Amino acid sequence: MRLLVLAGAGLAIPDAVITSIELGADQATPWLADLLYGQTTARTTDQPRRTLRLQGGGAVDVPATMHFVEHVTPLALSDLLRLDPRLVGIVGVVELPEGLSLICDPSELVGHGEPVQ
Helix, strand or coil: CCCEECCCCCCEEHHHHEEEEEECCCCCCCCCCHHHHCCCCCCCCCCEEEEEEEEECCEEECCCCEEEEECCCCCCHHHHHHHHHHHHCCCEEEEEEEEEEEEECHHHHHHEEECCC
């Protein structure tokens, strides 16, 4: 599995759900952390960010500092955690040199730019 790791965020995204990575210029694109954690986090217009365009439509903004890791094997989430509605979009966990990261599938959180209800 190949993952895009968002530095300092504790999140990794499977590259298979990403169609492109663009400069984050549209303030209307939802911030991934807001969708995941159900809150609005402070972000300034000068904060470096990127927009991830997702397979099937939709997009999310993420921190600009990121890197890819190749050939990682995710750790499975327990069935109990999979049932927790607060973890929608979290599909696994991976151990990286910088520590544990949650594997997030943002396409489960957005539908053509709108949060899933």
